[in-house]
Amino acid sequence: MHAPDFWQTDNMIARALSPASWLWRAGAAWRNATTTALHPGCPVICLGNFTVGGAGKTPAAQAIYDILAGVGHQPHFLSRGYGGTQKGPHRVDPTSDTAHDVGDEPLLLSQKGPAWVSRNRAAGADAITVAGADVIIMDDGLQNPSVIKDLGIVVIDGATGFGNGRVLPAGPLRETLASGFSRVRAAIIIGKDKTGLAKQMPKHVAVFHAKIRPENASDFTDQKVLAFAGIGRPGKFYHSLRDCGAEVVIARDFADHHFYSPDELAALRKDASRAGAMLVTTEKDLVRLPLGDRHGIKTLRIALEFDDLPGITQLIETVFANGA
The missing domain is CATH 3.40.50.300 (P-loop containing nucleotide triphosphate hydrolases)
Incomplete structure (x- = not known):
């Protein structure tokens, strides 16, 4: 929620x-x-x-x-x-x-x-x-x-x-x-x-x-991204990407701990392609995806x-x- x-x-x-x-x-x-x-x-x-x-x-x-x-x-x-x-x-x-x-x-x-x-x-x-x-x-x-x-x-x-x-x-x-x-x-x-x-x-x-602390901030500097997240506060994730220098052209929120359907992932890929943006999500979201659906999706790796x-x-x- x-x-x-x-x-x-x-x-x-x-x-x-x-x-x-x-x-x-x-x-x-x-x-x-x-x-x-x-x-x-x-x-x-x-x-x-x-x-x-x-x-x-x-x-x-x-x-x-x-x-x-x-x-x-x-x-x-x-x-x-x-x-x-x-x-x-x-x-x-x-x-x-x-x-x-x-x-x-x-x-x-x-x-x-x-x-x-x-x-x-x-x-x-x-x-x-x-x-x-x-x-x-x-x-x-x-x-x-x-x-x-x-x-x-x-x-x-x-x-x-x-x-x-x-x-x-x-x-x-x-x-x-x-x-x-x-x-x-x-x-x-x-x-x-x-x-x-x-x-x-x-x-x-x-x-x-x-x-x-982002561990791979340079991956997103000056990049257009479609960011999506199913976590407690998705806005924190989007803010972190912007701090890395990314241009968040599309942000999509999902429910906390959300399991993504094939149709949802297909729609995200289509929208990212149209916007000329890379797909980016959190590490926690990525592990909820089947291994075969993770290709082409980057994550912002973080450490405390x-x-x-x-x-x-x-x-x-x-x-x-x-x-x-």
Whole structure:
């Protein structure tokens, strides 16, 4: 889904929907109260969002993996596998699994390192420990109470922040800020902090700033492109292309995690040809395409770059120093 505009301001629609948010909050409270949390025996670093929509969690998880691997650890990713049919626990095989099987994000993460999907997160964490990992990077599990986390990190889009600060459906929050902050020790703000996020952080939360760095920006400089994306915030992708010097002559939005039909891809190719433009999409969108349909479609490869890499590395290493 794409975030509605009214989620960004405290308006009449948001106020009218606020009573419905109590149902969402009550359901979460019941789940927390009736779930027994387990620890797999190796450290669990959990990255997640307080809000729905794209905040940059996948590149953040990849960056944490690089930090851990760089200092000699053996991290594995754990994901629910949203959008896939595999219930798990299942180790993703990037050579044979598809996004229909395991979801787009786990498939993309598996290109970085070992990735697992499991609807039952506790069972998935146990399977990862048996497989020999010495640390788990739990993808999007802050609101999941079944696994005890040694380090919770919230990833936040600096441009949109927490929106109007209200819980679904009145706003973009999955939970109240008080609830969310009680379970994290750090926040990663991606991009410019346009809503004053750093000032809203509790004292116990370490704040790290990061930016998305294109790795192949020169591929798009002075090029006409037809850009298409089925992600939480497609506008971020188009803006990144323009920052690379591309002329985005056509931009096509699709639903988050959208699986493209042959007719849709044919229409995109036809429109790009007419406009004299190259077809460009995100890495996450590309893995949702069958291998045979990827020819002629370029991707903007991205990586997350921390302003204070030593600082976040030191924080991550505390989960081992504490004997987790």
